[in-house]
Amino acid sequence: MSFLQIVEGPLFIFAAAVFVLGALWRLIGIIRIGRKKDISPPKASAAAGFIRGNLRHFIPRGIFAKRTMVHIVGGYGFHLGLFALIFFGAYHIDFLNERILGVSWPAMPRWAFLMVSGVAFSGLIMLWVRRISDPVMRLISSKDDHIGSWLTFLVMLSGCFALEQAHDSLRATHMLLVDIWLVYFPFSRLMHGFTFVLSRGNSGATYGRKGIDL
Amino acid sequence: MSTITEIAVEKFLEHTDSEAASFFEACVNCGQCAEACHFHLATGDPRQTPIYKLRPMQRAYQRDKAPFSSLKKMLGLAPNPVTEAELKEWEPLVYDSCNMCGRCTLACPMGIDIAGTISKMREGYAAAGLVPEGLKSAAEYVKKTSSPMGVTIKALKAQISHQEKATGIKIEVDKKGADYMCTFSSMEIMGYPEVLGAYAKLFKRAGLSWTISSVAYEATNVGVQIGSAPMAKEILERVVDAAEALEVKYVISPECGHAYGAIRWAGPNLMGRQFKFEVVHIIEVLDKLRREGKIPAGKKDSRRMTLHDPCQIIRRGGLLREPRKLLDESCEDFVEMKSAGIANFCCGGGGGVSANPRANELKTKAFSLKVEQLNGVENLEAVVVPCGNCRAVFEDGLDEYEMDLEVLGLSELIADTLEEDDQKQG
Numbered sequence: 105m106s107f108l109q110i111v112e113g114p115l116f117i118f119a120a121a122v123f124v125l126g127a128l129w130r131l132i133g134i135i136r137i138g139r140k141k142d143i144s145p146p147k148a149s150a151a152a153g154f155i156r157g158n159l160r161h162f163i164p165r166g167i168f169a170k171r172t173m174v175h176i177v178g179g180y181g182f183h184l185g186l187f188a189l190i191f192f193g194a195y196h197i198d199f200l201n202e203r204i205l206g207v208s209w210p211a212m213p214r215w216a217f218l219m220v221s222g223v224a225f226s227g228l229i230m231l232w233v234r235r236i237s238d239p240v241m242r243l244i245s246s247k248d249d250h251i252g253s254w255l256t257f258l259v260m261l262s263g264c265f266a267l268e269q270a271h272d273s274l275r276a277t278h279m280l281l282v283d284i285w286l287v288y289f290p291f292s293r294l295m296h297g298f299t300f301v302l303s304r305g306n307s308g309a310t311y312g313r314k315g316i317d318l
Numbered sequence: 319m320s321t322i323t324e325i326a327v328e329k330f331l332e333h334t335d336s337e338a339a340s341f342f343e344a345c346v347n348c349g350q351c352a353e354a355c356h357f358h359l360a361t362g363d364p365r366q367t368p369i370y371k372l373r374p375m376q377r378a379y380q381r382d383k384a385p386f387s388s389l390k391k392m393l394g395l396a397p398n399p400v401t402e403a404e405l406k407e408w409e410p411l412v413y414d415s416c417n418m419c420g421r422c423t424l425a426c427p428m429g430i431d432i433a434g435t436i437s438k439m440r441e442g443y444a445a446a447g448l449v450p451e452g453l454k455s456a457a458e459y460v461k462k463t464s465s466p467m468g469v470t471i472k473a474l475k476a477q478i479s480h481q482e483k484a485t486g487i488k489i490e491v492d493k494k495g496a497d498y499m500c501t502f503s504s505m506e507i508m509g510y511p512e513v514l515g516a517y518a519k520l521f522k523r524a525g526l527s528w529t530i531s532s533v534a535y536e537a538t539n540v541g542v543q544i545g546s547a548p549m550a551k552e553i554l555e556r557v558v559d560a561a562e563a564l565e566v567k568y569v570i571s572p573e574c575g576h577a578y579g580a581i582r583w584a585g586p587n588l589m590g591r592q593f594k595f596e597v598v599h600i601i602e603v604l605d606k607l608r609r610e611g612k613i614p615a616g617k618k619d620s621r622r623m624t625l626h627d628p629c630q631i632i633r634r635g636g637l638l639r640e641p642r643k644l645l646d647e648s649c650e651d652f653v654e655m656k657s658a659g660i661a662n663f664c665c666g667g668g669g670g671v672s673a674n675p676r677a678n679e680l681k682t683k684a685f686s687l688k689v690e691q692l693n694g695v696e697n698l699e700a701v702v703v704p705c706g707n708c709r710a711v712f713e714d715g716l717d718e719y720e721m722d723l724e725v726l727g728l729s730e731l732i733a734d735t736l737e738e739d740d741q742k743q744g
Contacts, residue, residue: 126386133385134343139335144586145596147636161429167661168425171353179348179427231348240349243364249347291386296346296428303344304429306337314583316636318424318660 108272111279116203119283126290127298134302146313153312154305160318161304178230185224189260193217195267221264228257252294259285322446323402329442330378330400338435339384342376344428345369351432354425356663357415360683368422368432371411374400375439405448412436412443413450414677418576419629419664433634436669440545449544452674456540457549464556465536466673467504474507474535481515487522489514492564493529498603499566499595500530501537501557501581503574505706506727513573513706516733520604523736524612528570534560537577538707542584543670551588554581562594571599573704573727575630575668582635599631601704604732605640608647615647616737621699622651623726624692626712627662628705641704641728648735653698655691663687665703667711685715692723704728 105113142150164176190196194211201208212220232253235241262278269275289295311318320328334342351368352358358366377397381387390396418433426432443449456466463470478489490496498521506513521528534557541550561569571578582597607613625645631637638659645652657663666684671677692698703709703725712725 130343130385134339135336137334137336137339137383139337140587142587143590143592144583145592157429161427164427165424165661167657168350168353172350172425175348175350175427235347238349239364240352240358240367241347244347244349244367244370246347291390293346296344299340299344300428302336302340306340307423307429307431307434310337310431310434311634311636314634314636316634317638 106272106276108276108279111276111283112203115283116279119286120204123286123289126287127295130290130295131298131302134299142310142313144313147315148312150309150313154309156312157304157306157308157318158301160308161300174230174234178227178234180227181223182227182231185220185227186256186260188212188220189217189224189263195269217267221260225257225260228253228260232257246293248293251288252292255281255285255288256294321402322448323400323405326374326405326442326446326448327378327382327400329445330375330439331383333438333441334375334379334383335438337431338375338438339379341428341430341432341435342372342379343384345376345430346428348427350425350427351422351430354421354661356417356419356421356666356684356687357680360686361680365411366415368416369430371408371416372432372435372439374404374408375435375442405443405446409443409448409450410676412439413453413674414671414680417629417664417666417668417671419668420634421629421661421664424633424661433669437542437545441547442545444544444546444549450674450676452676453540453544453670456670456673457544457546460536460540460549460553464533464553465504465507466538466540467508469504469507469536471532471535474530474532477507477511478514478530481511481518484512485515485518487515487518489518490529492532493527494564496527496529496564496566498526498528498568498570499534499561499564500528500570500572500600501577502530502535502572503538503577503706504536505710506572506574507535509710510706510727510730512730513727516727516729517600519733519736520607520613520729524607526607529564529566531557531560531564537572537574537581539577539580540670540673542576542580543673547588550580550584554585554588557581558585558589558593566595568596568598568603569593570603571597573600573628573631573706573709573729575628575635575705575707578635579630599635599637600729601631601637601640601644604644604729608644608732613732614737615732616735618648618650619700619731619735620650621724622653622695622697623649623700623702624653624655624695624698625658626655626665626688626701626703626705626708627659628703628708629662629664629668631705632662633660641702644728644732645702648731649702653695656694657691663691665705665708665711665715667707672707672711681711682715682718685711686719688712688715689719689721692721698723700724700726702726702728702731 266278420433459468
């Protein structure tokens with residue numbers, strides 16, 4: 105078995121299992137802590153607030169836009185870019201189709217893939233530069249934040265090198281980094297990719313039952 | 319015997335429910351909350367970043383309660399335990415530097431309710447006895463008189479008597495079977511007693527049956543500000559018992575921010591049961607009476623006015639439109655300040671900060687943002703501040719920044735611009 109076969113085969117299955125089970129464990133662990141039932145008479149629906157809270161926080165507020173522009177541009181650029189690369193890159197669709205899902209869907213054209221990569225890279229770099237240069241972010245950032253950023257950056261960078269499919273070693277490097285990223289994910293702040301639903305939803309529910317339209 | 323740290327950490331963990339846990343788990347340390355916090359904006363100090371103020375509680379959770387915490391401890395990857403020195407270092411950040419105004423939640427991409435979590439964190443601080451002296455003194459006054467400013471029933475009755483003379487309207491105390499029981503903040507009773515006269519005038523016109531309790535006139539709850547649920551419950555119990563003994567249908571929460579949240583939203587949860595009466599805010603009552611045509615607007619006030627949005631009434635209370643509708647009908651030239659509404663700046667005195675003299679300098683600095691907002695409205699003559707505490711902060715702040723601006727309560731303005739009986743007949 106070649107190194108590529110290992111990182112795309114058993115190691116990938118192991119990493120994916122850690123990712124899925126770890127993420128589920130953490131999400132269930134948070135929910136299982138539980139909270140006291142709020143018995144104050146509600147003005148409106150908490151459930152509707154949960155959904156509204158989730159949707160509302162996708163849209164940055166204009167009032168803070170000027171002061172948080174780096175986050176808005178970098179954050180949206182990186183997250184939307186990464187989403188598009190993972191789910192609409194031709195090689196990723198092939199991989200997901202053959203190894204996991206058994207279904208395929210149209211891929212982005214190559215020029216779009218390259219453009220989106222540029223946007224995602226720029227966004228990630230902007231956010232990281234901000235993390236090391238802004239006094240607030242320097243104070244509050246932890247090792248985990250830096251490891252998560254660098255790991256994601258390396259996964260994306262190795263993916264670009266592997267794009268031409270010129271050498272198996274480049275593809276293997278990319279897959280190895282993907283495996284590491286998947287294992288790291290559930291134990292790190294990368295989990296915000298899932299926990300944001302709970303956080304926004306909980307605030308939204310609290311505000312929602314008070315009849316507050318955020 | 320438990321140490322200060324053990325007591326605080328135990329309470330932190332007890333109050334880290336799945337909601338607080340989801341906040342700690344979702345934060346990506348982006349620091350956008352700092353861009354919404356008036357204390358950070360006014361000082362430029364990174365330590366004033368809202369999420370940073372929660373650090374000891376967040377660390378306690380990550381070390382001892384979070385999923386995988388045991389595994390991380392085993393591997394030596396868990397964060398260090400919280401120390402007494404850290405707790406003490408953070409105490410001013412928890413009490414002086416957070417008004418629990420909730421503006422940071424609006425800027426947070428994860429929607430983290432930092433204000434609500436600070437309130438839970440204060441439970442740990444209060445249990446460990448790490449509370450600023452000013453708030454401790456307020457709590458002592460409450461034990462003796464039910465008022466954080468030491469306002470006795472004798473003092474209230476004297477104010478009632480003055481207002482009865484000024485308005486010619488009898489104000490009933492302890493009237494059993496009245497529909498509404500009004501509560502007030504001490505600041506209103508002693509600093510702005512005209513509000514009693516305003517209620518008398520408005521409720522007489524609306525034909526409302528109302529009363530004031532001689533044992534439960536105080537609406538504020540220092541227990542909520544300190545973060546002590548047992549104390550908050552004890553204070554609240556006085557109002558609930560009095561209202562139920564008087565068999566009123568409604569308790570009116572006054573123009574005071576935290577008092578509304580304390581009785582309307584935290585109240586039933588603190589007491590462990592629903593009340594036999596409904597809690598309504600005075601702004602809700604006035605708006606309802608106005609819509610029903612029971613307190614029609616008369617000649618409008620001609621001054622150019624703006625409205626301050628008390629955080630616990632507007633952003634965290636949901637009464638955004640009501641005061642604006644009332645003002646529009648009572649004021650000829652009502653203009654909004656920049657950032658008005660849900661994202662308005664706090665006055666800087668909420669969350670117990672104004673009862674904490676140690677925080678005065680910081681509070682005044684934060685008020686500079688309010689000054690900027692007010693200066694942004696050309697030819698402004700008055701500002702309506704529907705919260706007794708904010709109003710006192712405004713008066714101090716305007717004096718400090720040498721601004722000549724009248725500060726008004728909403729109820730008084732509505733009463734002053736009420737349609738006269740002869741207008742109605744004419």
